[in-house]
Amino acid sequence: MATTPLPDKMTAIAITEPGGPLVLKPERRDVPTPGTGEILVRVRAAGVNRPDVFQRKGAYPPPKGASDLPGLEVAGEVAALGAGATRWRIGDAVAALTPGGGYAEYAIVHESNALPIPHGFTFTEAAAIPETFFTVWHNVFQRGGLKPGETFLVHGGSSGIGTTAIQLASAFGSYVFATAGSPEKCDACLKLGADRAINYREEDFVRVVKDATDGKGVNVILDMVGGDYVDRNYDAAAIEGRIVQIATLGGPKASADFSKVMVKRLTHTGSTLRPRTVAFKGEIAAELEAKVWPLLATRKIAPVMDMIFPLKEAWRAHERMEEGDHVGKIVLDVA
Structure with missing residues (x-):
């Protein structure tokens, strides 16, 4: 040819x-x-x-x-x-x-x-x-170890990463929570397969996930915010929960109660691709x-x-x- x-x-x-x-x-x-x-x-x-x-x-x-x-x-x-x-x-x-x-x-x-x-x-x-699917696959499923039947929370649910994470986690059998900053963005998350969309400007995501899981919290959290979300993620996580950090749009430094990591046996990891x-x-x-x-x-x-x-x-x-x-x-x- x-x-x-x-x-x-x-x-x-x-x-x-x-x-x-x-x-x-x-x-x-x-x-x-x-x-x-x-x-x-x-x-x-x-x-x-x-x-x-x-x-x-x-x-x-x-x-x-x-x-x-x-x-x-x-x-x-x-x-x-x-x-x-x-x-x-x-x-x-x-x-x-x-x-x-x-x-x-x-x-x-x-x-x-x-x-x-x-x-x-x-x-x-x-x-x-490529970028979002490679990132989500590695951080949610390989590093975070999300399994069918587990609960999953993604922050920034309407972003490229968020929309990908919602779809993949839902397709592989997880109950999905997503945070977003407007009713329209929350609706978009729900249409993609999120079971519960949380408008972070109006609701406390920690309280929402705790209420929805009978106080247990979520198994895996994908976070691109950092900052004051770090300590709140520890509150929202279940025993043996895994928090995966992929960005720090809210700031790279945080004040957190690390006793929660020990008491809940949490894993807080992160990566760049x-x-x-x-x-x-x-x-x-x-x-x-x-x-x-x-x-x-x-x-x-x-x-x-x-x-x-x-x-x-x-x-x-x-x-x-x-x-x-x-x-x-x-x-x-x-x-």
Whole structure:
């Protein structure tokens, strides 16, 4: 099959200096060359995530060896193969997790960190999958050990992470609580499968989960808030409960009563995904393909789409995220 020659240059969105959304500007860059075990993806869509915002502000530098461009997830077609890359063929449609570089017309990913686009999904839908699904699978099911029949609480239920966590926890048989900041966002959580949505501006999530569980509390909590939520999470957790920290939007420091950890035999853990090894991410990808991709293929679950912006208007996507009104995923249309 004849292939179209690759261009030498591409359009990418660079962070010109640390700052607000308007520091994101299009520029011409060389098309990258895939290394051993890597593939070059002709990006058709790229997901926008909170770490991109932190990187833009200068608070989340890319790991060593990664592109300085923002963008942790892409969907598109395989355009070139690096040495030893055998899983994919030129032209295959993939959704992939990247260590950076997604806000561009071409991006490099390791072949093990790419997955086939589920049947019937558009590129923009597929680009909304990798970052949140990898993150939720590892933190809720691997690190948090959520099991069917257990209770689960996710903070920020209307976010990309939250909407994914609600759907997966519900699909795998858990009773799901979700916090959100408005009646509309709470309704969105309920429609996705949450059994109880808690408007944190009007209700105390500790009291709600305690009342709903006959005082037992929840088995697993996924928290991206931190701050004063830490001690409240300890109150809301059940005996042998597991709290998994994936962000600290409410502040990285907290005052907490650690005797609760001892009395309840709690586990408070946390992780960041971006700096982890290619092999580690490849293991998550393999589990997702085996256990979650069949649910996506039948649309039993799907990413919740908020808004789609053209690549050159990435600054608008960042404004949308920072306004905090979005429900689900914000995506850039690169095609």
